Amino acid sequence: MQNKGEHFIPIGRDKLLECLPEFDKCSESDRIQLIQLFDLLSSALHAQYHSEQISIQRLYQPLDPDSVLIFKEDANKDSSEVFRQVKEILRNANYRKLPTGELETAVENATALGLRLKVDFSLFEELHVYGRGDGTETWTKKSWWKLFKEEKFDVKVFQRLIIAFRLKEHEDLPKGQSSSFVYLKSFKGIPHSDLHTLLPGTQIKMSLLDRGKIIIPALSGLVMSVVKIVRLVVAVTIFATLAQFIKYWVIPAAVIYYIIKGFLSYKKTKDKYQLNLTRHLYFQNLDNNSGVLLRILNEAELQDYREMVIAYYVLWRYGNAGMKSEKIDEIAENKLLETINMKIDFEVDDALKKLKSIKLIHKEKDLWFPLSADDSINELNKGLSK
Numbered sequence: 001m002q003n004k005g006e007h008f009i010p011i012g013r014d015k016l017l018e019c020l021p022e023f024d025k026c027s028e029s030d031r032i033q034l035i036q037l038f039d040l041l042s043s044a045l046h047a048q049y050h051s052e053q054i055s056i057q058r059l060y061q062p063l064d065p066d067s068v069l070i071f072k073e074d075a076n077k078d079s080s081e082v083f084r085q086v087k088e089i090l091r092n093a094n095y096r097k098l099p100t101g102e103l104e105t106a107v108e109n110a111t112a113l114g115l116r117l118k119v120d121f122s123l124f125e126e127l128h129v130y131g132r133g134d135g136t137e138t139w140t141k142k143s144w145w146k147l148f149k150e151e152k153f154d155v156k157v158f159q160r161l162i163i164a165f166r167l168k169e170h171e172d173l174p175k176g177q178s179s180s181f182v183y184l185k186s187f188k189g190i191p192h193s194d195l196h197t198l199l200p201g202t203q204i205k206m207s208l209l210d211r212g213k214i215i216i217p218a219l220s221g222l223v224m225s226v227v228k229i230v231r232l233v234v235a236v237t238i239f240a241t242l243a244q245f246i247k248y249w250v251i252p253a254a255v256i257y258y259i260i261k262g263f264l265s266y267k268k269t270k271d272k273y274q275l276n277l278t279r280h281l282y283f284q285n286l287d288n289n290s291g292v293l294l295r296i297l298n299e300a301e302l303q304d305y306r307e308m309v310i311a312y313y314v315l316w317r318y319g320n321a322g323m324k325s326e327k328i329d330e331i332a333e334n335k336l337l338e339t340i341n342m343k344i345d346f347e348v349d350d351a352l353k354k355l356k357s358i359k360l361i362h363k364e365k366d367l368w369f370p371l372s373a374d375d376s377i378n379e380l381n382k383g384l385s386k
Contacts, residue, residue: 007347008094008132009306011340016386020313021335033373034316038309040380044358045308047384049301056085057295065181066289079166079182083126085246086164086293092300094347095130095162103129103195109340125166125179133159137189162292162335163198181353187284191357202321244268273364312360317369322367323353358383 017035018021026034046215059082064069088098103119121127136154163185177183177200187198196202287295314328329348336344352368355361360376361368371379 005133006343007345009303009308009310009336009344009346010133010342011012015340016309019310019336019339021312021315021331022317024120030373033377034313037312037373037377037380040377040384041312041360042305044380044383045301045305047325049297052085052089053294056082056089057290060182060290060293063182064290065183065228067177075233077180080127082182083128085127086296088297089293089300090162091132092304093132093296094303095132095160095296098129098131098195102192111311118199118202119199120172123167123170123174123181127165127199129195130160130162130164131160135159137191156191156192158190158192159188160286161195161198162189163187163294165199167200171203184289185247185297186288186292188286188308189284190287232263251331265304307347307351308355310346311348312355312370312376315361315368316373319368319370320370322364322365325349325368328352328368 010017023031023034061067061069062077063079063082090097108130135157137157138154164182166182167173167179169179183200185198190198240345273367309330310332314331315323318331325348331347332346332348333344336342336346352361352363356363359371359379361370363369370376
């Protein structure tokens with residue numbers, strides 16, 4: 001079950017008709033006419049979002065780190081409008097912006113992968129994280145204190161996560177990244193505790209257990225070696241030259257050897273953590289940069305379509321005498337719960353506002369009224385012919 005505050009409607013076009021109350025009781029002619037209307041609505045929305053796509057791609061191309069196009073030296077590098085439009089598209093796609101506090105909380109705790117990371121937030125000129133679809137996944141892990149027996153545990157995840165950021169000119173700027181670009185990243189199935197693992201410039205913090213596994217063997221080995229060397233020095237004191245050599249060179253060499261051994265062990269453990277993180281995120285990454293724009297534009301278009309179809313149909317079916325938005329909202333949410341067994345917080349006001357903007361419905365005082373299906377088809381055809 002989704003949380004009460006979830007706005008996203010996770011259904012395809014075919015399933016959408018099942019979410020329209022009493023659609024199967026409409027006459028055949030009404031069903032045909034409504035499907036024609038919905039197809040026209042889909043075309044109108046597609047034309048609108050295609051125009052938005054052209055607009056935002058024109059803005060984003062000079063800021064796209066993957067672009068192979070050549071731009072003028074004075075090409076506009078201001079990213080504020082790109083961030084604004086991305087925010088609006090994601091709002092239409094029913095993402096919510098995550099407050100900074102959620103990122104900071106994630107940094108303070110171990111991730112679901114058992115890692116502790118530190119993030120240098122001073123690297124970012126702008127950083128925006130958007131999530132959608134709270135869910136729970138069952139993961140497995142093995143713990144040494146349980147004799148490596150496999151155990152299952154629940155992890156709260158975002159079904160979809162978008163990160164949009166621009167870096168500063170900084171001495172610790174991650175290799176291969178630039179402050180000249182806006183980076184867009186799209187992921188799936190990301191645990192709430194792992195948000196910061198997706199950011200550039202993160203550094204792994206070793207656990208006390210892993211530090212102990214590195215330091216204790218190194219120290220104990222060093223002590224044992226020093227004891228052996230001292231015994232050797234005593235045994236060969238009759239050979240003064242050799243003893244002096246051992247005294248002044250062998251012990252320092254042993255110390256250096258164990259320092260190097262400890263460092264390599266530390267690096268090996270850290271690389272193991274990094275490999276575990278990389279393997280996990282490899283399968284969670286959906287898209288990058290301009291690919292993210294295309295994905296979220298498509299998601300926003302489909303969400304608008306679902307909401308507008310449901311709101312129009314409910315008003316068409318029950319609202320010839322006028323309906324309040326609260327009643328439309330109630331009918332829509334109940335039918336969605338009945339059909340897909342999910343509690344959806346239907347965005348009725350947004351859907352009605354968009355239907356009104358294309359003149360398929362109108363409002364008198366606090367009541368909404370629909371145009372007939374015929375008039376709505378004519379209105380959509382007029383809009384598409386312009």
